[in-house]
Amino acid sequence: MQQRVLKVHPSDNVIVALTDLKKGEVITFEGVDYELVDDIAAKHKFLTEDRAVGEHITMYGVLVGKAKQAIPRGGLMHTFNTTHASDDFGLGTRKLDWHKPDTGRFEGRSFMGYPRQDGSVGTANYWIVLPMVFCETRNLEVMREALVDSLGYAKSQVWKDQTDQLVSLYKAGKSVAEILEADVAVETTTGTSSRLFPNIDGVKFLNHEMGCGGTRSDAQALCGLLAGYVTHPNVAGATVLSLGCQNAQVSILQEEIAKRDPNFSKPLLVFEQQEIGSEEKLISEAIKQTFAGLIEANKLERQPAPLSKxxxxxxxxxxxxxxxxxxxxxxxxxxxxxxxxxxxxxxxxxxxxxxxxxxxxxxxxxxxxxxxxxxxxxxxxxxxxxxxxxxxxxxxxxxxxxxxxxxxxxxxxxxxxxxxxxxxxxxxxxxxxxxxxxxxxxxxxxxxxxxxxxxxxxxxxxxxxxxxxxxxxxxxxxxxxxxxxxxxxxxxxxxxxxxxxxxxxxxxxxxxxxxxxxxxxxxxxxxxxxxxxxxxxxxxxxxxxxxxxx
Incomplete structure (x- = not known):
């Protein structure tokens, strides 16, 4: 029989309902009877003792709130009668002893990952394309349209197929009611299109709305975040699109990369639009060099690695x-x-x-x-x-x-x-x-x-x-x-x-x-x-x- 209630910590003065409980029920827990004065929906809590205004409510063994009105024993804890409260904190004593779990089942086990030169191991192998500033969003989308489908990374066309069927019904003169009632169910599989590069899990485009117009610290943080992705174990290489005049400069990105990996050796392809000139030339060069980078990245294969990686x-x-x-x-x-x-x-x-x-x-x-x-x-x-x-x-x-x-x-x-x-x-x-x-x-x-x-x-x-x-x-x-x-x-x-x-x-x-x-x-x-x-x-x-x- 499923347990109906749970007390998380011995010092708690609330009990969690694991199933819906009704007002008037008597709930027995650890030999103590509690008559409920409210309905208690599953996932909610009731009090194990009367609480006056301002008195503490504890769960997980810590202070989690105070009563903002009187709450009777067996009463529901909710926002109308409880306000947030927590204990203050400061520099305490070190408590570093912990009970290590039994790891016998996993000792000596490994996973098949992608080893990187910095000693890390990836669980996947992606190429990323990222803009230094939101001004490059359109160019990023053009590259996405050019690369994803052709390289075999397109997702299922299931919803396009459904829309095509709806268009056909509309063109056939069907009414709105008939269209809504029509059976246009389609297969929900993701398709099995063959990848040109089987060892590359995808080309991903990291669109964002930052890079300029904010504070310089915003730009620094963005470059640090992007550097985290460029140096990430799951990433084989990166293509960077820069306008040129934005706060988030490529030089800052390179500094942030060096902080994370001083011996960084992955392909990093940088294209700055204001230096190259025409948009057509920028995109053409970016696509060609990215394709060349994918050829090299595809040579990587999964190898056994310890779980510690x-x-x-x-x-x-x-x-x-x-x-x-x-x-x-x-x-x-x-x-x-x-x-x-x-x-x-x-x-x-x-x-x-x-x-x-x-x-x-x-x-x-x-x-x-x-x-x-x-x-x-x-x-x-x-x-x-x-x-x-x-x-x-x-x-x-x-x-x-x-x-x-x-x-x-x-x-x-x-x-x-x-x-x-x-x-x-x-x-x-x-x-x-x-x-x-x-x-x-x-x-x-x-x-x-x-x-x-x-x-x-x-x-x-x-x-x-x-x-x-x-x-x-x-x-x-x-x-x-x-x-x-x-x-x-x-x-x-x-x-x-x-x-x-x-x-x-x-x-x-x-x-x-x-x-x-x-x-x-x-x-x-x-x-x-x-x-x-x-x-x-x-x-x-x-x-x-x-x-x-x-």
């Missing part, structure tokens, strides 16, 4: 009340296994670490690392508060509807993605990770901005948990989607790869799910399995314009 980004989006008790701790266990094997994981989304700062600060390997984390968190929140916001405003309407009532609840659950290992480094956007182990990278909570940044920091695979469903992907790194609940997986299994709702259903432990996830990661990293984000071409890419984005 994996760099996994941890992300969540469209979170719900089950995120922190199913999918997030499951990939937290995956993270711990990988760290124990000598691999690297990246935990980002700093607005979603609000309330657990002290725990993460104390897990930093030394005081300078802890101080940097504390400083980045406080500075980021202060900037948000200066324009009338703050980390407490991070939960979205969808988060709240599905049980994440305060930012501290959302954050405490989100932090579970990072597992329990020590924090070896703290990085600011868009720095690159250099140390194996758990790294914290300052990014917004925005799904696409954060995923874009994690990849720039070196993530070669991204694990992305969701409770509500989201189609986020990335141009060069496979993004694996994991659902927090079985209902979502069954409803949206065309975009979600792994179901962690089995934990909520009582059919699987967190530890077993974590191992199952790592097995899937190995398959994806070896090119044996293509996650839905890659299959569907979900190439989301949004640089963070440093400012207030939660």
């Amino acid at each position: 994996l760099v996994i980004g941890l992300e969540c989006g469209g979170s719900d009340g089950f995120s922190g008790i199913s999918a997030n701790p499951a990939i937290g266990h995956t993270s711990d296994i990988l760290v124990a094997l000598g691999g690297t994981v990246i935990l980002a989304e700093f607005p979603e670490l609000c309330g657990v700062e002290q725990e993460l600060s104390d897990r930093c390997v030394d005081e300078p690392t802890a101080l940097r984390f504390n400083s980045l968190m406080k500075t980021y929140n202060s900037r948000a508060e200066a324009v009338g916001s703050g980390f407490y405003m991070n939960p979205s309407p969808g988060n709240i509807k599905d049980g994440l009532i305060t930012d501290a609840i959302k954050s405490a659950g989100a932090a579970k993605k990072g597992g329990t290992s020590p924090v070896v480094d703290v990085l600011d956007y868009p720095e690159r990770v250099t140390k194996p182990g758990l790294n914290l990278v300052c990014t917004p909570g925005n799904d696409v901005e954060s995923t874009t940044a994690e990849v720039a920091s070196g993530a070669t695979v991204v694990l992305f948990t969701t409770g509500l469903g989201t189609p986020t992907g990335n141009p060069v790194t496979p993004v694996i989607k994991l659902s927090t609940n079985t209902k979502l997986y069954n409803k949206m299994n065309d975009i979600i790869d792994i179901n962690c709702g089995s934990i909520i259903d009582g059919n699987e432990t967190i530890e077993h799910a974590g191992e199952r996830i790592l097995e899937y990661v190995i398959q994806v990293a070896s090119g044996e399995v293509q996650p839905h984000s890659v299959r569907l071409g979900q190439d989301d890419f949004i640089p963070w314009k440093r400012g207030v984005s939660l």
